[in-house]
Amino acid sequence: MDISVVIPLYNEDESIPELYAWIERVMNNHQFSFEVIFINDGSTDNSWKVIQSLKSESEHVRAIRFRRNYGKSPALYCGFKAAKGDVVITMDADLQDSPDEIPELYRMIMEDGYDLVSGYKQKRYDPISKTIPTKLFNATARKISGIKNLHDFNCGLKAYRNEVVKNIEVYGEMHRYIPYLAKNAGFNKIGEKVVHHQARKYGSSKFMGLNRFVNGYLDLLTLWFLSTFGKKPMHVFGFLGSIVFFIGFIAVIAIGVNKLIDLSNGIYHNLITDSPYFYIALTAMMIGTQLFLAGFLGDLISRSSSQRNDYQIAEEI
Numbered sequence: 001m002d003i004s005v006v007i008p009l010y011n012e013d014e015s016i017p018e019l020y021a022w023i024e025r026v027m028n029n030h031q032f033s034f035e036v037i038f039i040n041d042g043s044t045d046n047s048w049k050v051i052q053s054l055k056s057e058s059e060h061v062r063a064i065r066f067r068r069n070y071g072k073s074p075a076l077y078c079g080f081k082a083a084k085g086d087v088v089i090t091m092d093a094d095l096q097d098s099p100d101e102i103p104e105l106y107r108m109i110m111e112d113g114y115d116l117v118s119g120y121k122q123k124r125y126d127p128i129s130k131t132i133p134t135k136l137f138n139a140t141a142r143k144i145s146g147i148k149n150l151h152d153f154n155c156g157l158k159a160y161r162n163e164v165v166k167n168i169e170v171y172g173e174m175h176r177y178i179p180y181l182a183k184n185a186g187f188n189k190i191g192e193k194v195v196h197h198q199a200r201k202y203g204s205s206k207f208m209g210l211n212r213f214v215n216g217y218l219d220l221l222t223l224w225f226l227s228t229f230g231k232k233p234m235h236v237f238g239f240l241g242s243i244v245f246f247i248g249f250i251a252v253i254a255i256g257v258n259k260l261i262d263l264s265n266g267i268y269h270n271l272i273t274d275s276p277y278f279y280i281a282l283t284a285m286m287i288g289t290q291l292f293l294a295g296f297l298g299d300l301i302s303r304s305s306s307q308r309n310d311y312q313i314a315e316e317i
Helices: 016-029 047-057 072-082 099-110 128-145 174-184 209-229 234-264 276-293 297-304
Strands: 003-009 034-040 061-066 087-090 116-120 158-161 190-194 313-316
Touching (some): 003 016, 003 099, 016 047, 034 072, 047 061, 072 174, 099 190, 116 174, 128 174, 174 190, 234 276
Parallel strands (some): 116 190
Antiparallel strands (some): 061 313
């Protein structure tokens, strides 16, 4: 199979028929063998009924329905797992991504040899509450990830070699950083294509700019730490713990020496425990010890959880 199109969606019943008809027209015009995989992320409208209707009319439609809303990353994870095409295309269901870009994205993967090609929406039709956080987010992501040639990490329109989606794990809200995940997995040929961005035709955006920027920033720090220190976390926590413990230990010695000086001068009424520095030093030693053990356990346990990507699928067609 040439192409798998993976489309995560939440309450997009108005746009789904038009989007699928557009995709089918493009595929037939270029004689691609294809499948379209809709991931219904717990929609509360008629999205699933619309998808079932499309399935009854076309053999190219596949779909997964979550019992509740999990988010875009879980939807992509399940879509990637199901995809069979040599090239996997992702796009949003709101008609802001143009299926007319698919043939060129396919060519860049198959002929130019890219592992991943990300869309770049130079001219956007989003509100300012979304565009400003997006620019800040992308600048930060370029700096931390080292992928200097990408201007829009979070563009929903992307193309992947099948091998890429089978070897990366998208969880939490890491869909924003799929190029970074691919790079960390050893897929280094990452390209970009300027794509057409259309104004939303139906409904409203499901993502608010400020919230997306804050969550994206935290996720980026997590991904940076895991990619840098995830295999050897003691390189950072051991270093910090050693410094804090050493400072506390030196402070305790200084307090002890000061007490000995007092004793040598016949001053007996000053107790070590009377000094606030004693408790500061003791606290520093305790924190230093805890940094060896506690700082990274939560995230490592989360990454090792067998249920991290266990999503309740109500139905599959």
